[in-house]
Amino acid sequence: MSIVSARAAAPRQLVNQAVLEKLKRDVSGQIVLPGDKDYDAARRIWNAMIDKRPALIVYCATTHDVVRAVNFAMDTGLPLAVRGGGHNIAGNAVCEGGIVVDLSRMKAATVDPGSRRVIIEAGALLADLDAATQVYGLATPVGINSTTGLAGLTLGGGFGWLSRKHGMTVDNLESAEVVTAAGEVVRASAGENPDLFWALQGGGGNFGVVTRFEFRLHPVGPEVLSGLIVYPLAEAKSVLQQYREFAAKAPDELAVWAVLRKAPPLPFLPAEVHGKEILALALCYAGDPARGEPLVAPLTRLGTVLGAHVGVQPYVNWQQAFDPLLAPGARNYWKSHNFSKLDDRLFDTVIQYAGKLPSPQCEIFLGAIGGATARPRSDATAYAHRDAQFVMNVHGRWDDAADDQRGIRWAREFFNATAPFATGGVYVNFLTADEGERVKSAYGPNYDRLAGVKRRYDPANLFRVNQNIVPA
Ligand SMILES: Cc1cc2nc3c(=O)[nH]c(=O)nc-3n(C[C@H](O)[C@H](O)[C@H](O)COP(=O)(O)OP(=O)(O)OC[C@H]3O[C@@H](n4cnc5c(N)ncnc54)[C@H](O)[C@@H]3O)c2cc1C
Helix, strand or coil, X not given: CCCECCCCCCHHHCECHXXXXXXXXXXXXXXXXXXXXXXXXXXXXXXXXXXXXXXXXEECCCHHHHHHHHHHHHHHCCCEEEECCCCCCCCCCCCCCCEEEEXXXXXXXXEECCCCEEEEECCCEHHHHHHHHHCCCEECCCCCCCCCEHHHHHHHCCCXXXXXXXXXXHHHEXXXXXXXXXXXXXXXXXXXXXXXXXXXXXXXHHCCEEEEEEEECEECCCEEEEEEEEEEHHHHHHHHHHXXXXXXXXXXXXXXXEEEXXXXXXXXXXHHHCCCEEEEEEEEECCCHHHHHHHHHHHHHCCCCCEEEEEEEEHHHHHCCCHHHHCCCCEEEEEEEEECCCCHHHHHHHHHHHCCCCCCCCEEEEEECCHHHHCCCCCCCCCCCCCCCXXXXXXXXXXXXXXXXXXHHHHHHHHHXXXXXXXXXXXXXXXXXXXHHHHHHHHHHHHHHHHHHHHHHCCCCCCCCCCCCCCC
């Protein structure tokens, strides 16, 4: 008997009732179906441009639930999506007419301060990780928006304020528990299933459902020197040139990112600056704040400061500083390049496009990584972009679908105009849904090895709702 009935039917009828009832009995978490009152909330993700209607959403409570859900997908042939934090711009946390394995209720964390390790379930957000580890004054490098999912971020590489000092998130991964396409629970580490472990360190969700991560931790804060220094767009070229010189000599402890956008109504900016185009330098010093202060002082002397708000604050607060600007519910379209150096002509193009932002929420940021992220060999982990000193993201963002065309055109034109200065590599976690032709650039020279690991762990490509690696 076929357990998947006609694909054209309404999603509720897609799955044979008896098979569904069995799944309901087998999992300890919750199953949400089309028509249920929670269905629309359950299928909604960070990027409001994504509007997919899964046949069922399984809120897993345990690794065992994940095994059941994976087996269900294998048996039924339904597409399978895995949701960590649901933040991915491409919308791969959900799928049309398939099963969503939703991990958002699996967030437990155990910290061992002695060995400086955390074991954390894969539905955790960055805020959950930071909250658990900062109790002990420990942290591992993750992204700059605390509501991002830890799982998707880690599996793509992961970088943030601590990365120049402590590397990519995957450089700090010690082990992972994985449910494979065969429904087996395996551990991956340097000593166990090392090929799988290598592939998880940047190969995305291609190899199984990670249910648990173990990370190495480092003493951080709990207070760090951090904040913003804001300059007018009119002075951006000169400020960016000085920023380039500064960044080249900055110690690993110091990360300074450049952001061009319209000024939000921040309390430390005069009212007349609100809504005007600005260049903001966002910084974090991941060492003793007293040592950081003289180091960051020159950043306030690069031109006419419109406002500055730099001080010592809890690391967890700085990790949440950008959350209000990045709240879920807006329509988002991104384009991204990696740069090994910053060319003057790149600055000209950045400034030109920052002068014609299609909405007040759009921004262009240059994230300074380098430091410890650039020292491993490009084949040390699946994340290959060890030549990237800066990751640029063109963040198109607006509220109204009527603005889609204009905003997307701006982002694409800007992306094309800046391509001549880029490395050609791209961070897999910044790819949108329409960038299939860039997937090989995202995995770079490691693609073929990844395709080999994929063949071993997922020969039928069950895990394909992602930036997909085709089994070799
Ligand atoms: C506002 C914002 C800020 C960001 N800032 C940063 C940043 O500072 N640094 C950075 O590195 N990245 C950043 N990102 C990118 C971020 O790393 C990706 O969006 C990432 O995919 C988010 O992870 P998630 O778990 O929320 O994603 P989801 O959308 O839930 O999933 C993304 C992909 O990962 C797969 N996946 C998720 N969980 C699992 C799992 N447990 N097992 C197997 N596969 C899984 C999914 O199937 C999907 O293909 C940012 C994103 C946003 C939206």
